[in-house]
Amino acid sequence: MVTEQARRADDEDGDVTRADSLARQIFSGVANKWALLIINALGERTLRFTALRSEVDGVSHKMLTQTLRALQRDGLVHRTVYAEVPPRVDYRLTEAGAALRDTVNGMCAWTRRYLDEIEAARRRFDAQNTGDTGGES
């Protein structure tokens, strides 16, 4: 017998390394700062559009809607519309979205953990490429 999982494991579609695979397409679609930041901001909570907008500092109105729609299409966020006036729309992560959020959490933790190291590395690197050899001309 061949389960979906087993089929995928053997299928080229499940391979992120292949440029034209479905896995790569999904991976690429989700591997951008706004998607990850939004997923992280949603967390366990249910948030309205405006609340979400103020949580994800720096995101434009357009990018928020756009990214939200993409996430909704992939079934990572659930969108609930209330027939009220003024309109009210709630967003929350689906199970798939929550699962992804776990790894995003890891990335955030990683960022905090290595902040200083990276800052130092940058200074070292930049120093190398400005003073450099020590004598020009």
Added chain:
Amino acid sequence: MVTEQARRADDEDGDVTRADSLARQIFSGVANKWALLIINALGERTLRFTALRSEVDGVSHKMLTQTLRALQRDGLVHRTVYAEVPPRVDYRLTEAGAALRDTVNGMCAWTRRYLDEIEAARRRFDAQNTGDTGGES
């Protein structure tokens, strides 16, 4: 006494949600498909430029050098140059890079795990927005 770590935990720089924080800058820099794909491809191995290029299917010469330089600057990959001819350059993850790779691994696993679900969600979503209301004018 105040350690770097402790200072960071309390500092606004460590907060990914702030648009102008260092954490956000680092996060954004690393949250793009090429950086993550390259880190994933490197894994535990030490690879030369060309080998890496063929591992990360679809990446251009330019993007590979460019992204590698950024990763090197942040101290995530280590670059070793051998004074040979033809030139030989090896790339491998540093400890910080390897730590990030763990979470990237998680993202890849997530992609494989939810591949079919996402594909299905997309079909459902797209069906909604084509047939839709059933009658246009």
Added chain:
DNA sequence: CTGTATCCTTGCCGATACTG
């Protein structure tokens, strides 16, 4: 409040050519 559409700027990214 939420969403869509339009303009317009910016920078990504690929292709190409040239150096060590």
Added chain:
DNA sequence: CAGTATCGGCAAGGATACAG
């Protein structure tokens, strides 16, 4: 083989205006 630089197309993404 590895790296840098330049040009150009094109898509990302911000600002604004307008609709439900």
